[in-house]
Structures are given as structure tokens and as C-alpha cells.
Amino acid sequence: xxxxxEQMIAQRQPPDQxxxxxxxxxxxxxxxxxxxxISLIVIAIAIRLLWPVIDWAFIEADWVGNSREACTSDGAxxxxxxxxxxxxxxxxxxxxxxxxxxxxxxxxxxxxxWLIVPKLPAKKSVGIFALIGFPIVSWILLLGxxxxxDHVPTRLWGGLMLTLTIAAVGIVGSLPIGVLxxxxxxxxxxxVKGVCVVFIEFWRGVPLITVLFMASVMLPLFVPAQMEFDKxxxxxxxxxxxxxxxxxxVVRGGLQAIPxxxxxxxxxxGLGYWQRxxxxxxxxxxxxxxxxxxxxxxxxxxxTSLVLIIGxxxxxxxxxxxxxxxxxxxxxxxxxxxxxLIFWVFCFSMSRYSQYIENRxxxxxx
Amino acid sequence: MxxxxxxxxxxxxGPLWRDPAIRALVAQAVLLIVLALVxxxxxxNTLLNLEARGIRTGFDFLEGRAGFPISQALLEYTSDSTYGxxxxxxxxNTLLVSALGIVAATLIGFAVGIARLxxxxxxxxxxxxxxxLFRNIPLLLQILFWYFAVLRSxxxxxxxxxxxxxxxxNVRGMVMPGPETQAGxxxxxxxxxxxxxxxxxxxxxxxxxxxxxxxxxxxxxxxxGLIAGLPAVVFVLSxxxxxxxxxxxxxxxFRGGVQVLPELLALWVALSVYTAAFIAEIVRSGIQSVPxxxxxxxxxxxxxxxxxxxxxxxxxxxxxxxxxxTSQYLNLIKNSSLATAIGYPDLVxxxxxxxxxxxxxxxxxxxMTMAVYLxxxxxxxxxxxxxxxxxxxxxx
Numbered sequence: 001x002x003x004x005x006e007q008m009i010a011q012r013q014p015p016d017q018x019x020x021x022x023x024x025x026x027x028x029x030x031x032x033x034x035x036x037x038i039s040l041i042v043i044a045i046a047i048r049l050l051w052p053v054i055d056w057a058f059i060e061a062d063w064v065g066n067s068r069e070a071c072t073s074d075g076a077x078x079x080x081x082x083x084x085x086x087x088x089x090x091x092x093x094x095x096x097x098x099x100x101x102x103x104x105x106x107x108x109x110x111x112x113x114w115l116i117v118p119k120l121p122a123k124k125s126v127g128i129f130a131l132i133g134f135p136i137v138s139w140i141l142l143l144g145x146x147x148x149x150d151h152v153p154t155r156l157w158g159g160l161m162l163t164l165t166i167a168a169v170g171i172v173g174s175l176p177i178g179v180l181x182x183x184x185x186x187x188x189x190x191x192v193k194g195v196c197v198v199f200i201e202f203w204r205g206v207p208l209i210t211v212l213f214m215a216s217v218m219l220p221l222f223v224p225a226q227m228e229f230d231k232x233x234x235x236x237x238x239x240x241x242x243x244x245x246x247x248x249x250v251v252r253g254g255l256q257a258i259p260x261x262x263x264x265x266x267x268x269x270g271l272g273y274w275q276r277x278x279x280x281x282x283x284x285x286x287x288x289x290x291x292x293x294x295x296x297x298x299x300x301x302x303x304t305s306l307v308l309i310i311g312x313x314x315x316x317x318x319x320x321x322x323x324x325x326x327x328x329x330x331x332x333x334x335x336x337x338x339x340x341l342i343f344w345v346f347c348f349s350m351s352r353y354s355q356y357i358e359n360r361x362x363x364x365x366x
Numbered sequence: 367m368x369x370x371x372x373x374x375x376x377x378x379x380g381p382l383w384r385d386p387a388i389r390a391l392v393a394q395a396v397l398l399i400v401l402a403l404v405x406x407x408x409x410x411n412t413l414l415n416l417e418a419r420g421i422r423t424g425f426d427f428l429e430g431r432a433g434f435p436i437s438q439a440l441l442e443y444t445s446d447s448t449y450g451x452x453x454x455x456x457x458x459n460t461l462l463v464s465a466l467g468i469v470a471a472t473l474i475g476f477a478v479g480i481a482r483l484x485x486x487x488x489x490x491x492x493x494x495x496x497x498x499l500f501r502n503i504p505l506l507l508q509i510l511f512w513y514f515a516v517l518r519s520x521x522x523x524x525x526x527x528x529x530x531x532x533x534x535x536n537v538r539g540m541v542m543p544g545p546e547t548q549a550g551x552x553x554x555x556x557x558x559x560x561x562x563x564x565x566x567x568x569x570x571x572x573x574x575x576x577x578x579x580x581x582x583x584x585x586x587x588x589x590x591g592l593i594a595g596l597p598a599v600v601f602v603l604s605x606x607x608x609x610x611x612x613x614x615x616x617x618x619x620f621r622g623g624v625q626v627l628p629e630l631l632a633l634w635v636a637l638s639v640y641t642a643a644f645i646a647e648i649v650r651s652g653i654q655s656v657p658x659x660x661x662x663x664x665x666x667x668x669x670x671x672x673x674x675x676x677x678x679x680x681x682x683x684x685x686x687x688x689x690x691x692t693s694q695y696l697n698l699i700k701n702s703s704l705a706t707a708i709g710y711p712d713l714v715x716x717x718x719x720x721x722x723x724x725x726x727x728x729x730x731x732x733x734m735t736m737a738v739y740l741x742x743x744x745x746x747x748x749x750x751x752x753x754x755x756x757x758x759x760x761x762x
Contacts, residue, residue, distance in 0.1 A: 043488065205736075210735050213714070218729060347503075
């Protein structure tokens, strides 16, 4: 007689209490008395807060119509948004010329999609087009005044289109300046280093508002009187300089993480400074700090809303202006919630993308 | 066998333009000349422009009469005060909302950050939702929301919403009980000060004694008793010389109490809620940065959970938390300048706004305003560097 079994016992399921919905509930929500009380309180808060919001935003809301008379119920009046939809997207851009904005939007969306979907080929040439070709094309299309396109002055720009323009110019402009500043700050030449340190610390030490004020009241004083400075251009210069300082600090973090041996090996191969930086150090450093760069992009995107204060009409300013329209008084919550939704969607997707990239590029560097 | 070579043959220096030292000198000289030219050109243009527009220069304007009221002044201020005064009043208002914001943001941030690490699924999800919601919406939008959509749509003073029958919320802001001190009150703060000094002395004494004898006093309880007890005793002994002035509704408005501007409330709530989302993430990453082995090692030494938390986890987490937290505090101070969007009389709104519009001296005023924020940032960064040097891991 053998003392051991010759066949495996069939696996048994864990006890009922430990699996399925009940098991999950027991481990995650009701493990112990304190935990259970917390769960109940959270559920109560969620129901108290969430239900009125859902009720207001969806169930009781008015969706169709074109004047405030359409809003008869107690809920949200989304008619306010749909009636102003064109303004929110295009600002005061002439109606007949909006197809130009649409084309820019379409190219922009296509480029973004191409760049973020990992499987698509020719990333490099698409990237170069996005950084150099696309800005020129959109500048020609949006501003006009050449190739037979009507000129549209920037004071007519507004809404989502202006927000995206400011964000894109800020992002494309501040990254290269930031890289140069970061390299300068690590330079061995005392004067170069000093200038970069002062520049970076100055912009990082002051609020963006004062920078925008400076750009709008002081920049015209700095240039010869006959030179006209566009209001949007002034704001863009301020935003670019301001964010390049933040970008420089992010890039510097990446540069510091690259071992000195990399650059020294490059020098041993006879590479000059710019070759070492461009071919060896920067590609590694920038890859390391992609999450930091994207986070700076997110902050930049959020802070484009500050141009409201110097009188440009971005998404928030257009909605804010719409709230004071005497035909549509009293829809402040709808307006702000919608503006918040726009910004939130952009920022949240950027932060998710940055996390995804971080995981994908996780090459073991710490 | 390796022998040190007696002399390394000196290489020829090659052409001058290949010499790194000379190249660096030339590069810096070029940079200096370009900088000087650009700055000189800017100054030249500016002087020409100022002259052409007839704008005066210099800081004489600070002595001029301001002639406009400010809705919230922590010091004596009337329309007859000088422009210099407007600077001071604005600065104090900025500091007030920043201090309030820092306290509230820290409290909310720590609570949310710890909640994100809770084993309770619902609680941690709720905290995650908070963080993801508020940090992805522009601060300016949040300020406008709280001001225009919430506080400006509150009822008139007669239908005020009340909290504990002491705090009243209406379209004009919040009214709350104000303290009114009477003669003899000054003894209480002095007692508080003495209690704090004695407690600090006690802590130092206790630390030395523990190092020498290994015994320690329950200094936490003694200190708490001193700091809470001594002022209370003195307060009662001196005849309770403090009276709360509770607001009362008379006619169309409240009488008594302290009136808090809706602008201040909106700015305070928005700044705290927004910054708290960032602080929560910092707290979470700080706590997660302490390796679990540290806690296990402390358990193996049979330290109690309280001691483990206070002496092992928190000091190491603080090393990660404090520098990032400081930069959030600086952000909060700088962000408080968004006050100008809703008309809270902070430095930017009062000085770089109204005063600039009235005097037109853009350069001086913007420079002074920027200098304030710059000084705050630089001082805090300087202190931060000292702190970092002190808490950095001591390596050989």
C-alpha cells in the first residue's frame, strides 16, 4: 500500500468569500470595520454629489434650439454652447474663409495621429515636416495675404483655433531655445553659463502674467516707433521666452543623467562639441526627459488661457465674453464647464500619452 | 613592469583656431559684444520712445497721490495715500492670499495624497479623480468659475446662506465673527510665546538627556499642555479680554463681524484646490519612494508603528517631498497674480494694473512688480539649497 497518491487532486476553487464580486468587495471595500465605514461614507458622498451633476448635465438638460427660450427645464442649457459653437472654434474668423482653418486643423490632427501611432513609418520626415513645413503652411493659410488668399488680421483670430495656435507656437518655439539654454547652463565658459543662468532664473522667478503685461506694454517701447507689433506676436514672444526657461531646466535634468563618459568617448573619436551634443548626448538626454517635456507642454497649454488678461480671445475668453451677452445671461456654469471640458480633454490625453511613452521607453535608466 | 615616463613629449599647439582655450575666449567675446549691442539698442529705442510719447522716468511717481480706493487694505489706506502705498497694500494682499492658500493647499494635498495610497479602492479612486480633474483644468478657468459661477450667483445679504449661524455667505462675500480685543489681551500672546520658547528648550534638553542616559520624558504631551494650557490660564486670569463680534442682519446688510471679499474667497478656494492636486501627487510619490525594506527593517528592530512612521518613513519621504513642495508653494505665490482677472486687489491688479494705467510708467512698475516675485523666488530657492544640503544622503 502506498503512502502517497498517484494522481493529482483536482484544483479546488478558493472559498466563495474570496473570489468573484464578493471576494473583490471584501478585500477592497469592506476589509475591516474602519474600511467599511470609509467605503460607506465615500459611496454616500458620491451619490450626493454625482447624481445632481448627472441629472443637471444630462437628464434635465436642454440640447436643441437656438435661443435661450429653448431652455425651459431646470438642467443645463447646452443650447448656449451649440449656438456659439462657431465662435468657440473659429473666433471672429470671417465665415467664408473658415475652410482655411479647417484645413489647418485637419493637417494638425493627421500629423499628431501619424506621430503618436507607433506602427506608422517615416516618423522622422513627418516630424521634420511637423516642425518646419506645417508652421509655414498654417501661417500662410491662417494669415493669408499671399498666393491670392485674403488677409485675415490676427485680431479676428480666436477660440479654439487661437488656443491651439498659441500652444503650438509656444511648444515648437520654446523647446529649441530651452535646449540651447540648457547646454549653455552646462557650458564651461563662465560668461555663457552666467548669461544662461540669469536668463533662466529670471523667467522662472516671475509670474507669466507679469511677462504678458511686459510683452504688451513694454515690448512696443523696445523697438523703433515706426515698427508695428502685433498683439498676438507680442504675447507669443513672451510665452516662448517664459516657457523656454522651464524647458531648459527639464532638459538640464536629462543632460545631467547622461554619464560624462559618453561625451568623452565622442571627443576621443574626434567629434566636435556640436557633433557630440547632437549625435550622442542630446538624443539620450531628450529621450529620458520626454515625460518632463510633455508635462511642461501641459502647463503651457493650460496657461494659454492667460492671454485673456491682455485681451486676446482664446477659448476661455470667447466663452467668458459670451456670458456677458445680454441675450444669454445666467449660463456661467454651462460656459465654464464646457471650457473646462475642452482643456481637460487635451491635457488629460497629453498626460496619458506621456505615461505611455514613459513605459515604452523604459530602458532601465533610473 | 610599468614605469612612469620621465617626460611626456609636449605636443605642438597646432593652429590658433584649434586651441580650445582661445576658441572659448573668442566665443565669449562675441557673446559679450552681441549682448551689449542688443541691450544698447533696446535702451536707445526705449529712451527715444519714452521721449516721443512724453512719458516721465524715475521713481518720483511713488510720492504722487493715488486717488483711487482699494477694496481690501490690511494697513491704513485712503484715496489720498501715495502710489508707494498702493505697492505696499497690493504686496500685503498678495502675501495674505498666498499664505492662506499655502495652508489650505497643504492640508488638502496631504489628505488627498494619503487617500490615494489607501487600501480602500473607493477612497483611492476618489482621490485619483480629484487629482486628475483639478490639475488638468487651467487655474484661471477655476478662478473664474468659483467667482462668477459660484460666489456671484449667491443670494443677496437678506437671504444669506448661513453656517452655524456665525458664517454667512452672500453675493457680497462672506461675513464671519471677528475678534475684538480689550485691555489686557496682550498678556495671552506673550504667554503663548513663553510656552513655545520653554517647549523648544525642553525638547533640546530632552534630546541631550536621552543621548546621555537613554531616558526620555513624554515631551510631546508636556509641550502640548504648555502651549495650550499656559495661554488659556493667562487668558482666564486676565478676565477673558476677548469678545467675538458676531455679525447680525440689520436691514439690507450685516452689521459687525468681518467682511471677507468674494474675490478673496474665490481666489483662495481655486488656488488651494488646484495646488492641492499637485501636492497630493508629490506626497504620494514621496511616501512611495521609501523602500518597503526600510519599514520591514524597523519592524525587525521591534520599533512601534508610530516610531517607524516618525523616525524612519517620514524623514526619508520628506527628502523627496520638501523640494518639490517648495516649488509648488512658489508656483502658488506666482499664480496668485491671476487675481487681476477677478479684481482681487493683489500686487499685480493694484500696482501693475491701476497704478500703471494712471501713471503710464510701465518700465518702473513692471520692473518693481517682477522684482518682488523674483526676490521671493530667489530667497526661497536659497533656503531650499541649504535645506537640501542638510538632508542629502551623506555619502563618503
